[in-house]
Amino acid sequence: MGLTKTTNSPGLSFDFNHPRAQYSPGDVISGHVVLNTAADAAIGTVTVSFWGRAKSRIIQQHGQSASYHRGRTRFFHLEKVLYEGQYTHKPGSFSWPFDFVVPNQADQGCILPGGSSSSEKWKPKEHYRSNLDENKNNNELDLNLPPSMSHSRMNMGRKADCFIEYVLEATLTEPRGIHQFRGPKTKTSTYPIIFNPLSTPEPIQNYDLVTEERLFTISTLKLLPEHAGTSLGIRDRARSLFQKDTVPRFSFSLTVQAPSVIQLFHPKPLPFLITIQPDLRPENTTIDTSTSLPEVVLRSVKIELKTEVRCRAPGTYADTKTYEIPILSIRHLTRPLTFAKGLSGPDESTLDLGSLYDLRVGNAKLGSKVETPLCPNFTSYNVTREYYLTWELEVECAEKTERFSSPRSPPQCTVLLPPATACMDGYNPNPLLGADLAQAASTASRDSEDGHSFWSRRKSGEGRGEKEKPSFSSLGLDSRSSGKKPKTKAEEAAEERQADFTSDVDEGMNADSNSSVSDQDFNSRRTRGAHGADQPPPRYVP
Structure with missing residues (x-):
């Protein structure tokens, strides 16, 4: 099993x-199927097809053997006959x-088994989803194309x-009956x-914010002015333990509004x-x-x-992998929160971390694979693929720290592709997963040549494959082509020690200059999102 590669017979x-670079429902894919021959060619039929499918495979190792569990779903299959004949x-x-x-939905005849x-x-x-007959009778069959x-x-x-792919396929078949001892050959x-x-x-305007609210009560003698900034003695600590009703209290409610819809770029x-x-009610606040x-x-x-990628095979075989994509992670903050009083506007009392730290989502790295943009x-x-936005805050009041986090089972978050009118400066839209799919296709096709290649490498104890071998080059020249004498291992080790020593000295000299970094720059380095340090934010073109 493997992704279909670009192949030309x-x-x-x-x-x-x-x-x-990419296609969406309603787009037209047009062109020509071209045949170049250097000798006489017998052409019977020329067909071109366009199809989409989802495939999954789960391999379970059992000692020296392995069990394979495969699943497949075909979304649609369109075919056109371009030529029919019996001539050479x-x-x-x-x-x-x-x-x-490009269709806007799957074909029900292909979905149903x-x-x-x-x-x-x-x-x-x-x-x-399910494709059993009861869904067809109830008109509940989901035909959206992933x-x-x-x-x-x-x-x-x-x-x-697991993978989902959409492929164009051209097939040329020889006429029937021109060969006496074999059938017609096919080129694909x-x-x-x-x-x-x-x-x-x-660009979307409604992020469908999800609200989480919690009431916190701080009970400590340090709420009193005479104890603020001091350490409590033994008597005061005993009072906090055994006379809790006499300890001052202060309550406040913390509200977090997080988006449940995210649009990339x-x-x-x-x-x-x-x-x-x-919360100034007498039963909650006594100061x-x-x-x-x-x-x-x-x-x-x-x-x-949080990203969850799931796949399953017929029966009870399923697999789930969870990735955490960091958007913002900052410690040791000293950001005071402003209390909302009466009818004060939201701009005065609400802290927007998105605007403060320029939170964006676009590209993301899942394991060793970078998706541009995120699927x-x-x-x-x-x-299937699902997303959940999780968060955790720490607040401090009167030297007491409280934590506030998202629910253990947060609601699903909808991730949308970039808007059609957005233009990203410095962002090349051409790859759009193409490089990742091509790399995965070459790897999968290499594995498909030998059904046990994944396990045979482990059992046979072989080293790296051809693709995994490291290669070193400098402007296309090596030591043999440049005429230079190759360096010995001792000379290379001496150069590495000298380079490490030089870098350590430079880091020590620049330590003071690097330490004076503004809080904004310090926090921006911890911001994760659509772009890295070398990629500017997107520019909206109306």
Whole structure:
């Protein structure tokens, strides 16, 4: 099992009119199927097909053997006959035009199992779709097309692969009956495309904020002015333990509003709002608040986008991998929170971490793979991807620290592709997962040549494969081609020690200059999001 690579049979290839990096529903894929021959060629039929599918594979190691569990779902299969004949043609170049409109939904006949469909029977299960007959009768069959993606992981004698791909395939078949002892030969060329669902025409304005609120009560003698900033004695500590009713109390409610909809490369920062409100009811607050309120300070904040990639095979075989994409992680903060009083505006009392630290989401690294942009969430029959926004805050009041975090089971977060009218300066939209899919395709195809290649390398004790071997080059010249004498290992070790010594000295000389970094720069280095230090934020083009 593996991703389909771009392959051209000898003389048979695609020539596209207006190739694009990615395609969405409603786009037209047009071009020509080209055949170049240097000898007489017998051409029976020339067909071109466009299809999409999702495949999953789970390999479980059992000692010296392994069990394979595969699942597949075909979304659609479109086919056109470009030529039919029974003639042998002279050497030359031939081309046949074709065009396909990218469908906006899957074909129900391909989704349902049985007949000519190659889809498996998928029973109802949490996080997945089902294609059984009762869904057809109730008109509940989900026909949305998921985006192109691929994922692979290995863990403790277990390997899981899954991918979703959309492929153009051209086939040339010889006429029947021209050979007496064999059937007609076939040539096939394939070209995978990157499919992404339609995004919003304009940047979203509604982030569907989810509100979490909690009441905190601080009970300590340090709320009193005479004890502020001092250490409590034994008598005061005993009073705090055995006479809790006499210890001063101060209560406040902390409200966090986090987005449940995230659009990649949005021109504006991601909103993350924190509001604090004092609770001055006598049963909750016993200190005098007529002159001032105790200070509440934000000490640390951590925001992550948790990603869950799931795949399953027929039966009870399933696999789940969770990734944490850091968006913001800052410790040792001293950010005072302003209390909301009466009818004060939200701009005066609400702290927006998104605007403060320029929180954005765009590209992300899942394991060793960088997705540009991040794949949106989707639900399929054997492959799904879900997102959850998790966060954790630490606040301090009267030298007491309290933690406030998102629920253990947070609501799902919807991740949308960039808006159609957004232009990212310094961002190259051409790859769009293409490089990652091509690399995964080459790796998967190499594994598919030998069904036990993943396990045979472990059992045979072989070293690195050809792709894993490190290579070193300098402007295309090595020591042999430049005429220089190769360095000995002793000379290389001496140079490395000298380089390490020089770098240590430079770091020591620059320690003082590097230590004077502003708080804004210090915090910005801890901000994670759509772009790194060398990539500017997106620019919105109306």
